[in-house]
Amino acid sequence: MVREHRVGVALERLVASGVLSGDQRTAVLRAVDAEERAERAGAGRMIAEVVAYLGAGLIAAGVALFLGRAWSEVAQTGRVVLLLVVAGCATAGGVLLAGGCDGVFRRVPIASAGRTRLAAVLLALAAGAVCGAVVTAFGGHGDDGVEIAAAFAGFATAVLGYLLVPTVLGMVVTGAFGTGAVVSATSELFGYRSAWSGVLLLLFGALWSLLAWRRLFVAEWAGYLIGGAIAVGGAQTVTPGDSLWRPGLTALIGVLALALYALRREPVLVLGGAAAIAIAVAQTVAEYTDGGPVAASVVLAIGALVLTVGLVVLLTAPKRAG
Numbered sequence: 001m002v003r004e005h006r007v008g009v010a011l012e013r014l015v016a017s018g019v020l021s022g023d024q025r026t027a028v029l030r031a032v033d034a035e036e037r038a039e040r041a042g043a044g045r046m047i048a049e050v051v052a053y054l055g056a057g058l059i060a061a062g063v064a065l066f067l068g069r070a071w072s073e074v075a076q077t078g079r080v081v082l083l084l085v086v087a088g089c090a091t092a093g094g095v096l097l098a099g100g101c102d103g104v105f106r107r108v109p110i111a112s113a114g115r116t117r118l119a120a121v122l123l124a125l126a127a128g129a130v131c132g133a134v135v136t137a138f139g140g141h142g143d144d145g146v147e148i149a150a151a152f153a154g155f156a157t158a159v160l161g162y163l164l165v166p167t168v169l170g171m172v173v174t175g176a177f178g179t180g181a182v183v184s185a186t187s188e189l190f191g192y193r194s195a196w197s198g199v200l201l202l203l204f205g206a207l208w209s210l211l212a213w214r215r216l217f218v219a220e221w222a223g224y225l226i227g228g229a230i231a232v233g234g235a236q237t238v239t240p241g242d243s244l245w246r247p248g249l250t251a252l253i254g255v256l257a258l259a260l261y262a263l264r265r266e267p268v269l270v271l272g273g274a275a276a277i278a279i280a281v282a283q284t285v286a287e288y289t290d291g292g293p294v295a296a297s298v299v300l301a302i303g304a305l306v307l308t309v310g311l312v313v314l315l316t317a318p319k320r321a322g
Helices: 002-016 022-039 043-069 076-097 113-141 146-164 168-190 196-213 220-236 245-263 267-288 293-316
Strands: none
Touching (some): 113 146, 113 168, 168 220, 196 220, 196 245, 220 245, 220 267, 245 267, 267 293
């Protein structure tokens, strides 16, 4: 009900400012109602979606069994072809589920939620298959760059899959492959314990957050969440041993998230910012004190005090009209 009220208020303001006409507002409301009725479709569509997911799961199980039992009996060329066929079929299936050529490369998918979710699963499978194909094709040559090439191939396929059908799952898959590409490249080029891995992860997470800030993702909150998680991972790996850089950078990420929350009221920002600061405080106490009950009690007392102040402010602050 709150969402419907906000949509109605926003449309009324657009009509009052002359951006929309009354007929256009009515058309938008009817389209929203039709979409919500489609989401509440009968049991037949729900069963069909469940069956489709079961089919996708059985395909994945069949591929896993094939990899475990008959993979060694197939020539290398056959393995590569098989993985590429899986990737191609999964991509084609995702495009068809998204509505064909008219349904891809859109800001928001036009297909139903069930079809969009299944399309995202197939496109994620395609990214994994392409990554596996690169490893299979070049892994036996002893080239140290195979892992880098495979990670970037999977990342590129995941990006393409997200652009074809923008979904939260596509964002997660793209973020995972992107993180893997950064880690594999920096580990191979600069060494496993190099600080460049953490630095580039920090930059990668910042890029994700910037794209979310510009509202270029299908779900802004997911962009902040993924970007923050990547950035915190980078902060934790920027130095190999105990160092103030790890909690310091983590706390900085938390402060920036809270600052962004003041400008863009996304709950994930305040939750993530508080979590990052809590991680930084706990890490500092654990590494630079004896870790006894006194230090833990001090942290608990400070946390309780801050929580109490926040609750008092929330309960006593005047409510906004409307």
